[in-house]
Every structure is written in C-alpha cells, then in structure tokens.
Amino acid sequence: MSGLICFAHRGASGHEPENTLIAMEKAIAIGADWIELDIHAVEDELIVIHDDRLERTTNGAGYVHEHSLDYLRSLDAGKGQTIPLLREVIDLVDRRAGINVELKGPGTAGPTVELIGHYIRERGWRYDEFIVSSFNHHELAAVKRINPSVRTGALIVGIPLGYAMFARELNAYSVHCSIEFLDDSFVNDGHGRGLRMFAFTVNTGDDLDRVAAMGFDGVFTNFPELVVSGGRNGPVG
Numbered sequence: 001m002s003g004l005i006c007f008a009h010r011g012a013s014g015h016e017p018e019n020t021l022i023a024m025e026k027a028i029a030i031g032a033d034w035i036e037l038d039i040h041a042v043e044d045e046l047i048v049i050h051d052d053r054l055e056r057t058t059n060g061a062g063y064v065h066e067h068s069l070d071y072l073r074s075l076d077a078g079k080g081q082t083i084p085l086l087r088e089v090i091d092l093v094d095r096r097a098g099i100n101v102e103l104k105g106p107g108t109a110g111p112t113v114e115l116i117g118h119y120i121r122e123r124g125w126r127y128d129e130f131i132v133s134s135f136n137h138h139e140l141a142a143v144k145r146i147n148p149s150v151r152t153g154a155l156i157v158g159i160p161l162g163y164a165m166f167a168r169e170l171n172a173y174s175v176h177c178s179i180e181f182l183d184d185s186f187v188n189d190g191h192g193r194g195l196r197m198f199a200f201t202v203n204t205g206d207d208l209d210r211v212a213a214m215g216f217d218g219v220f221t222n223f224p225e226l227v228v229s230g231g232r233n234g235p236v237g
Helices: 021-030 069-073 086-093 109-122 137-146 165-169 184-192 205-214
Strands: 005-009 034-042 045-048 098-103 130-134 152-156 174-178 196-200 218-221
Touching (some): 045 069, 045 109, 109 130, 130 137, 130 174, 152 165, 174 184, 205 218
16 A cells, blocks of 8 residues: 555546546545546536536537536446536445545536535535545635635646645645646645645556655545555545
8 A cells, every 4th residue: 555545536537437427436446535526517516527628528519518417418428428417426425435526617616515515414424525626726715715614625737936825825625736746845835834735647656656755645546556555545634
C-alpha cells in the first residue's frame, strides 16, 4: 500500500467509461477511498459528465446545456451506459467510499450543497464523506457561503505567488494540484496552513513515487490499483 489516499478519477476511468456507474462500481471493487466525478446542472438535476460538449464521451453532439435532460439521458456514455445523475451515483456508492464532486458547469454550487445536505440529513452520510471541488473558485466561495460545513477543494494548475494562501482565504479543506506543477515548497506551505494536498492525475508508478516523496496526502488516478494494494487506506480525517 502506498499510504496515499486514493481518489478514483471519474471512477476507475482507466478500465470503464469515465463518469459512468460501472466506472464507479469498478473503483469501489478495486478499493478506492474516494470517487471523483464531474457535474453540470441541467433543468432540475445534476448530471455526471466532464466536458461542456458531448462528442468525446457520448454518441451525442453539441453542448451539454443546449439539450434537454431527456435527450442527455437517452445517450450512450460508453458500453450502453447512461449519463448518470449525481444522486444515482451517491445511491450506488452508498457510503462505501467518499465522493469528490467537481463543479464544472455554471450554477452548480447551490444544488450540490442542497443535495449533499439531503444525504446527510436523511441517509446517514457525513460531511467528511464529501468534498466539493472546482477550478472556479467563485463557485467554491458560494458553497462556503451557503453551508460552511461542506468541505471544499481548490483545483489549480500552476503555483501561485502566495503558494496556498489563496486556499486559506477560500476556507478550503484541500488543494488539488496538477502533476505538471509539483513543488515541495507548495506542499509544505499548504500543510503549514492546515490544508490537505492532493495531486492529479497520477497514472504511472514513477509519478506516484514522485508525489509520495514530496509529501502529498493523496492522488487522483484513472487506475486505482496503482495506489491501492492489499486493502483500503484510512479515511480522510
């Protein structure tokens, strides 16, 4: 076991079509600690898909937000899978792993916080079993305004002049750093500010060793078996 917390990136997307229910189930079967997924708001639902457009991951065409929910749900997202709803993924995971929800489309902060609140109040989930992340730090600030108890993860590509100070200003729980910009000083600064530091996307053993040596707390990977060996790591405390 690597000792790193394992986030299955879009599920076990190295094995099954990304962001589908079978990718989530595969990640759990391998032993991932967390499931990472991406969401857009369409009509009154949160749907699990990464891109703004449909062509790469489905048999549809055009922008996600140009289409009705019924049309989107009729598409093949790979191996006959439907684009899932966020609530369908949460029901499937059923507390067997944590869930990292990445906000992709506009207007996702409020509905996501509302749905997380429902699962905490009604279904026995805990706040420490969810992280809401985004490259859009305005959306993360909105999450904390709506419900300060929801943990947020600030996604970043690059190294800010103030290192992790921006994440503390956001009252974030964690910083999610691109593997293209790994830096010991950034990791140490984040830890010094009480933040968890996670790296994305780590898909080779060499990269995993490099991230571990720098002191990262966990990684996002398309291949959870890279990180998981012989059982699950401990929960994020």
